Structures are given as structure tokens and as C-alpha cells.
Amino acid sequence: MDLKGLARGLVSLFLPADCKICNQALESLNFSYICENCWGKVKWLKMPYCSRCAKPFPASLASQELPSLLCAECRQGSSPFKKIFVPTLYEGVMKEAIHLFKYHRKKGIMKRLEKTLKFYFFHTTDLPFSKFDLVVPIPLHRKKLKERGFNQAELLAKAIATHFDLKLVKNNLKRVKATKSQTSLSKKERLENIKGAFQFRNKDEFREKKILLVDDVYTTGTTVREAVKVLKKAKAREVYIFTLARAS
């Protein structure tokens, strides 16, 4: 094998060759590991949904007065956050992409996710993001961060802060408890697991601020609610949430 061939061979070792979802060969250097055809099948969150927590409603509600509609849970209790912004549903392609990103450390997917974010920002007219004072990612515990090598919420928060020219504050909210994965736990266990997981370092940085708290996925909301409580304890004025995807 000549040098060029050897180089090509070496490069191909590190490059994704097939789409991780449909197994079709990827056309060019595609670090998102997923072909454009599959990305096109991402499910966007569509009306009707709860105006606070974005819980999807049955489509039959579509003709009613929707913008102010709240789900039963949001009607009942007072929510610690004002509203969640979330572009997609946590299923199919997006679920797969987030898994590759998080658990298989395919960090290259972030570039493609940024494209999805920009599409959402461009096509959503009522986003108040430029009015926020700070963007704060849900932190990982230092052990988890060491293991994974990056915090996916922080990468998303950074992309948002850059896009809207906002201040990113990534070291003030801290995860002090190494929590178990929430996925297999009941609601009660989740609450117990996450309780006391976050602390702030410097109260003044959050005081009176309008904060956008960022995570990758919203499932039951237990994690973000706990983090919002801590931001509120630091006297944050208002907290909004952004997650890339939401469980339906």
C-alpha cells in the first residue's frame, strides 16, 4: 500500500461510514453519524401542548383556544419555572442522536444539533431569548464529567449563548451529589434521588437575573425543577427552561 492508501485507510478508521440509523452509506465527511434523510425525520413539537411545560395534548384539541392552555399538572401546582422552550420530541431520530452524543461520546453530532437549533430559532417567532440575562447549563457531577469528557447541556447552552449573544455561566451552579440515572426510577424515587443534588457557589451572580436553564432532555422535569429551586434560592428573578427534546 502506498502512503496515500495508508493515509486513507487510517482516516477511514476514524470516520463514520454508514448512517447509524438506516445504515445507508454516508455521502461525505459526516461527523453527525446520521444521514440527512434520517435527520429529516426528526419530530418537531407541534401545537397543541401545555403552554408552560410543553406536554403534548391530543391533536383533537387543536381548534380550541390554545396559547394559554395548561396541562392538569401545571394547573394544579405552582411551577418553579415560567415556561419551557423545546423544539423536538424525544423519540426516533432525535432520541438516537442524543444517545450517540451522550453515551457513545459522538461529540461530532453537536454540529448537526446546532443546525437543528438554528432552524428552530429562525422559524420560531416568539422566542424571548434575547431578553435573558444568563444562560446556565444543568451541570454534571465532576465524576460523571470526567467519565464522559464533556457536558452535553453545557455545549447546548454555549450554542444558545453564542447565537443570542448572552452571558454563559457554567461554573456557578454545581452538582454536588452523584445521582443515579433517573431513567429507571419511579417518580418518588426520582425526587429522592435528585434532592439536594445542586448548589450555587456565588449568590450574587444569580440574584435578580432572568435565567435560561438548559438541559438536553426533559422527561418528567424532576432534574430541572430541583435546579430551578436552587436558582430561586439564590434569588434569581425568573427562570425559563430550554431543552433540545421532550418526552411526550
Ligand SMILES: [Zn+2]
Ligand atoms: Zn440514515
Ligand SMILES: [Zn+2]
Ligand atoms: Zn404543563
